[in-house]
Amino acid sequence: MLLSISSTLLFTAFICYLVATLLFGGAVHGKKEQEKRSHLRFSKAAIVVSIIGFTANVGYFVTRWLYTGHAPVSNMFEFTTAFGMCVVGAFLILYALYRVPSLGLIALPVAIIIIAYASMFPREVAPLIPALKSYWLTIHVLTTVIGEAILAISAFSGLIYLLKVIDVSKRSMERFWLEFILYTLVVVIGFVAITSYFNAIGYEASYTYVDKEGESAAITYHTPALIGMHQYDAQTTDAFEPLVEVPAWINAKKLTTVIWSLLAGTVLYGALRILLRRRLAAVLQPFVQKTTLPLLDEISYRSVLIGFPVFTLGALIFAMIWAQEAWSRMWGWDPKEVWALITWLYYAAFLHVRLSRGWEGKRSAWLAVLGFAIIMFNLIAVNLIIAGLHSYAE
């Protein structure tokens, strides 16, 4: 009962974010003076819908917490969803400070993509293993996620800055990389699309293979196996014959998923390009003209200033305290720990580099976007690719 309420609330939030995105679009399109009142009406509606969506999202979080008895941040689905929720929360805070509607036009779609991505992971409620049974799970993970979400706003503001300042009609490195950022977002949508498709048709194929330790193991693919595991042997009749076989230390199933996502994302991107007849950056550009560059630069810098202490507290200090209690050492160079340190060092460098002249504006915006890439890498790739104490995700 509680669990189905929780799911419904999450879905409500998801829909609200979609609607709010469209409303924010209406609030920033065009630059004419006479549209000002209509813009104001649109942003007011957009922010109201965003707040309703966020409230529903928090409702999802609380009801799931009540049902499971622990903060819903213990697996990939819960954790990523919480991150999506916090991104919206962080956006609302920065909106309250600066009232920039174009920020919503980036933050909400990204939150939508994150939540959609999260939904591709198993949503079952699983009991906690002893290592996670601690109130530090709640404190450490929530603080970290909130910090990362605020830091993410910096990247969104940076992205708007770049969309505004980069001339997309001329060929340049900048234009390429800007388009590449948007392409990556489409690839994530591609992942969601392809995973949902094969889930819907119930695709399954089992193989046996030989693992790193030289022992026999079994694996089930949910997408046609483009890449085969080490010395694979199909167990399902008329299963897809893998094109390549990889050494034992590479997980071919995950690699297959990545390739499918890239394929689907590229097809989707190509379709969009044909349909819109323009680069995605060029499509977005008219929506970001209203805000001035110095303001965007300040939002980007300010979000790092607000997010950095929260991230430090959650990802390093609380993490160390918990690690001391659970694993007897506050620091052990576990890959996830290292990547938290890398993220922290990166933003420390970001803050210091701004002390030098010439590192405000465009350069700073690029750095902010790269910071988000590091956060996402730590959030997703480290859990999925690099094994370690934090890999409770499949």
Added chain:
Amino acid sequence: MKCDCGHTNPHGAQLCERCGKPLTTELDMRYDGAVIRSKTKKKTLIDKIWALFANVKFGVLLIVLTLIAASLGTILPQVLFVDTSTFASPKEAYTQTYGVFGTIYYTIGFADLYNSWWFQTLVLALAASIVIASIDRGVPLFKALFNQRVTKHDNFLKRQRFTLKVPSEQLTLEEAARVLTTKRYRVRLEDNALLAEKGRFARFGPYINHVGLLIFLSGVMLRLVPGFYVDEELWVREGDTTAIPGAAGYFVENKAFILETYDGERVENAVNSVAKKYETKAVIYKGDTLAGDTANLQELKQASIQVNHPAKFDGYALYQMDYRLDELKTMTFQLTEKKSGKSLGDVTIDLANPQQRYALKNGARVELAGYYPDFDGFDADGAPQTKSPNPNNPAFLFNMYTAETKQGETSFVQIQKTSEPLGETAYKMVFKSADTRDITGLKVRKDVTMPILIVGGIIFMLGVIIGSYMSHRRIWIKQTPEAYLLAAHANKAGYAFKKELADITEKLALPSFDDKREKEGDNDAS
């Protein structure tokens, strides 16, 4: 450098020491125009080294190098996390598992990157950079901030981001002082000038967090000093009392080890059911022992050691880290006559402490001629071998004596297998039952540096919060013969400051401040 007022200033000064007029085209408000040592003295080698480490760009370079180095260490698992026991060498383990790339990764030292001299040198250089840059910039900055003049040079005011010029009759300094005080500014009036300031403490933030960081790093380094840091492992069998390594005079008894799973079953490795709890019911003792005699130990405390809940005593902590289930504790055999199947009694062998001989009824007895706890086959001479002292695969060489076989018969007994090396026997040892017990794997830690780390961490966090969430805001008003000159500066969050300025000018019924950045508008700053 000579100012128009006639005063000769030291090289590198941005503001005239006497009249405060900006001397350079660039006015660096980050350090309030103070003279920075590293930017002015560049003669001797020490000056040059100082200047290098004080350079923020060099500091950023060190941060980025540390960051890249740290990420390289996550490409493959560090040697610490790799089970190398089944390979000839750690290098072999990397070659076997990861191929040529693994070999290269190990050979260039990336497999133990975080303990390498060059990584640690990098961190040390970063620490040096923090110290030097903080002194280099912090000292002149605070001198400048604590010796602020109320009356600033006109050009200084005009250079600020927010400026305003109002006719004399529209404003009085008293009125401005009143409004600014309600906005919680500290207001100083002097001659015909006013300085309103708040949040100066924000400027301390970066320096405070650097101090905290250095305290923390020194705590980490202190761990290398012997005695400051204990990190040992121990295995304790149920019912046993063991000396705690690294903590002389302390003992721990394992009363029971408990493994609970969510479906209530106790499964080795818990393949399909999720573990719920690992717990050691322990008693901690203090005292001396003489050759294993535990009689005069004093009980210190009873403790339940669980994952996430270590037992703490006298500065030490015991952690639940590992376990082994169902180790054989005793085995019971029955001396039986083969023909009739008649029993002559039971022999129970304590595997941790086996007896030499076991007496049975009617004068029968069994002697344990050999005990091989972890039997591993026979050597070239045919003698049985044991792999380890742990009873993983026990084997026994029994001599059986009964009324009929006074000379004795020899039987070699393994699990599910009996052989008679010295000829067929009339009696045999029949396996009857076995008792098992669990072993708990504990870790003992003592960390004297912990208070240093905590203090460093708290100072660091406070510094970061002060530096990030507070901003230093100043407003200057100067009366000139024809008008009032107003200027305002905030060290960060300019747009938030602008809102406050708008509020202030509204209360004073003045036009709003000019914002230089607004005029720059969409011209990209870089």
